[in-house]
Amino acid sequence: MASQKVPQATAERLPLYYRSLQRLVTNGKTRISSSEFGKIVQVDSTTIRKDFSYFGALGRKGYGYNTQHLMEFLRKTLYQDELSKVILIGVGHLGTALLNHNFQKNNNTRIVKAYDINPSKVGKKVGETEIHLMDDLATDDNHDITAAILTVPPDQAQSAAEQAMASGVHGFLNFSPVRLALPPEVYVRHVDMTVELQALIYFLNHAMEESRAE
Amino acid sequence: MASQKVPQATAERLPLYYRSLQRLVTNGKTRISSSEFGKIVQVDSTTIRKDFSYFGALGRKGYGYNTQHLMEFLRKTLYQDELSKVILIGVGHLGTALLNHNFQKNNNTRIVKAYDINPSKVGKKVGETEIHLMDDLATDDNHDITAAILTVPPDQAQSAAEQAMASGVHGFLNFSPVRLALPPEVYVRHVDMTVELQALIYFLNHAMEESRAE
DNA sequence: AAAAGATTGTGAATCAGATAACAAAAGCGG
DNA sequence: CCGCTTTTGTTATCTGATTCACAATCTTTT
Incomplete structure (x- = not known):
């Protein structure tokens, strides 16, 4: 198993996907497309599909992903079924x-x-x-x-x-x-x-400078 | 000023550099080379030099960087001299x-x-x-x-x-x-x-699997 | 059951970031 | 003050991540 090496960036998004799916399943949503999911987690749909592809084919063409199935897969992958x-x-x-x-x-x-x-x-x-x-x-x-x-x-x-x-x-x-x-x-x-707060302040001030320059 | 666009990754490291420099200045260190600094902040020395280069020449060849001067530059850049x-x-x-x-x-x-x-x-x-x-x-x-x-x-x-x-x-x-x-x-x-904690757990478990595979 | 529509999975292209390599310039030791 | 050493700044290269583009294939509708 674990076919190819999973990129670091992908691995870091998995917990985010997992949590979003928990919420979707709880709210009774049974299927979702990568583009709809992408809007929720704010990740490009291609990136999502590619992320999942490292683990094999988790979706169905013309249909999307089964939320329950996907959530369970991620739970195992993230070792969330053991304490x-x-x-x-x-x-x-x-x-x-x-x-x-x-x-x-x-x-x-x-x-x-x-x-x-x-x-x-x-x-x-x-x-x-x-x-x-x-x-x-x-x-x-x-x-x-x-x-x-x-x-x-x-x-x-x-x-x-x-x-x-x-x-x-x-x-x-x-x-x-x-x-x-x-x-x-x-x-x-x-x-x-x-660091996060200082970086935020830096970006805020710089975004302003750039828009002033335009 | 602000010659080229400062990459996002660089901007996010600046607060880390700034804080490390505060500590160094407090401890009485007046000069530091990119490689010594790199060990402290755990960033490759080339990356550090490149980061600084976006803001012009902040160091002196054969000498390194003046900690006080560098710290003050970063303080301004990070807007830390205003509340x-x-x-x-x-x-x-x-x-x-x-x-x-x-x-x-x-x-x-x-x-x-x-x-x-x-x-x-x-x-x-x-x-x-x-x-x-x-x-x-x-x-x-x-x-x-x-x-x-x-x-x-x-x-x-x-x-x-x-x-x-x-x-x-x-x-x-x-x-x-x-x-x-x-x-x-x-x-x-x-x-x-x-997310951070789950990502940590994922990487820990996977590092183990990989070393087992070797 | 055929046609139309949706959506995935992926190879190719692009982009951003990190690393390597090194010339140029300054420091330093005699 | 001369030659050796250090260290920067930067260009070129490599690596990893994202985005594009599209064929393959499943779903849905009629």
Whole structure:
């Protein structure tokens, strides 16, 4: 299986497709064409068809795609039919918000444990998740954990990531505004809100300049 | 000025460069080569030089870049020497976390006002920011506002964005897991944590499969 | 069951971005 | 102040992603 290599850009769109399909199925829509779907997810219809084509023929000519079927395919492909356990490191404002949110709504990812440096928080729960002491992280066994969400202050990010690695974690969703220096077998994704906001401001100002120039 | 068009990919790296430089300057580093800088921000040194070249000659051959000078250039380019006012819509868990954080640390962006649908929150403050009633959004004058941060539930995102537009906002940082349908003159950036996490899980599982295949 | 219409899947073309290669220019060490 | 070293800026090349164009094929209608 897994015929050709799936391009990175394609893989990054799959979760978006998946979530949109969940919504469509819930709303009782049974079939959809790539162009109609494209309007919803704001991706060109050709791109959508090409994305799906890496996994074989998922649609039917003259008909489109069966939403239920497509959704189930994506659920498997994204490993959403098995529970992914995740830990969260750093129970500050953002960490707390994520714990309360806990990704529980539509998907099969659960934050099973949180770590914080502050001993007074230890043992307490945020949402369903119990807080452990940061010092125990490196020596805990987290080999059954898929990924760690890093919501610590910038100066603690590198060290926290290393401790998580030591406990067996090999994937990170890094919310701290630092690039982590980690071995290549560890996979890191960045969510950097300050960068996003500054980029937004840059584009807004530049769009204005360009239209002025016209 | 603004000789050639700056590629999107370049523009999106500028905030990262800027923040790294702030740190370097603070730590007393006065000069840096593209290759040393590249290791810090984890971007290829050629890419860095090329990025800077769109803005003219910022470095000196055989020497590198003056950190202070470069930082100041980026500060201007990113409009960080003037205050950018931002509003936040949706004071839930995530919205509250962002208000408390308030982007204040190193940059010149401030959340000056928040909106929420819940009247019992109105008039209260989170951090420095006062909460207003959602119903007033469309009729308020927010033309001096650079962007709106959207942290509302998915089903309210579209309507909230439209109300913000009506009040004069033309840039959005959208944290809700929905693609907004807005006119093209409005600029939207998405921060989608569920997608990020699912993409991470996909890549982790697939990296494993590939290494198994070797 | 034939004709008309819809829509996929894909090879070819284009576009954007990243990397490589290197000449030109500046720094630096004796 | 001369030659060696460093490092930029940039052109050329490569890679990956998107878009185009259209044949193949299924659906729907009559």
